[in-house]
Amino acid sequence: MEITGVYAGKLVKEWQNKTGSVSLHSMFKHSFNLTDGHSLLHVGMLENNIVPFGLHVSQYHFHLLQHAIKKDQVKMKVSHGKLTIGSMVISLEQVKYYDPLKIEWQPFCSSTDTRFVCHLASTFNGKTGLDFTKELAGNAPYFDYCCSEKKEEVTRYFIHYIGRGLGLTPSGDDFTVGLLAVHHVSPFLSTVFLKGLADYLKEDVTTDVSKAYINAALSGYFSLQVDQVMTAFAYEEPERLHQAVRQLGEMGHTSGYDTLMGIVLGLQQVVRQNVIEGV
Structure with missing residues (x-):
């Protein structure tokens, strides 16, 4: 058959x-x-x-x-x-x-954008598998290491997040996929981080399924629902975005919301870098 x-x-x-x-x-x-x-x-x-x-x-x-x-x-x-x-x-x-849309990403740095992202995060912070309160408040050095060019600092990120949490895809891994989704359309992660992550996954640090998702993300491939969230962000379509966020949030026990938190905090990093660079 x-x-x-x-x-x-x-x-x-x-x-x-x-x-x-x-x-x-x-x-x-x-x-x-x-x-x-x-x-x-x-x-x-x-x-x-x-x-x-x-x-x-x-x-x-x-x-x-x-x-x-x-x-x-x-x-x-x-x-x-x-x-x-x-x-x-x-x-x-x-x-x-499945062939995802090529996103034409606009500089994401206005105060309106920042307020919207912070509001979005507040709606699902309690639904994640890990507590991201410190990350949202800008008081989590392990998170900031994702932008570092120092190997010892990005390694601290990996130790802190990769494999952390319960389930088939631990929360820290889903969070990292969210960061990579933002990086794919608006680069902000360091080259040391990206290379180090690929090497780190060669060790027995998390589940096979989680490794498959992260390695796919490192190559620029994401699930349909992650792509839908990023596309709605890029084209500034509120109704489409809220629907995409809801659908992704329903995935797994907390996987969808952990991924969304990575997307939100990744966007915040892009905002900070664009403001500093005067984009």
């Missing part, structure tokens, strides 16, 4: 040239992750989200795949551009790849 109507994140293209067996990495109610021993392939329902390394199918097809995987001895493999799970096949060459 060939499954059609599949959407995918851009990083799934890397699987087109892979050949070999695939195994189950982790199973959840609305998604599961496969691995070839080197990277993860997320499989979920289309109505939930589109992630950079994910395949997204209809609810009907997802339950068929999930049921097949739960059976003992189910054979899974990838070859000739196709993913096979039992008797079901997904052509990785025929899926519809």
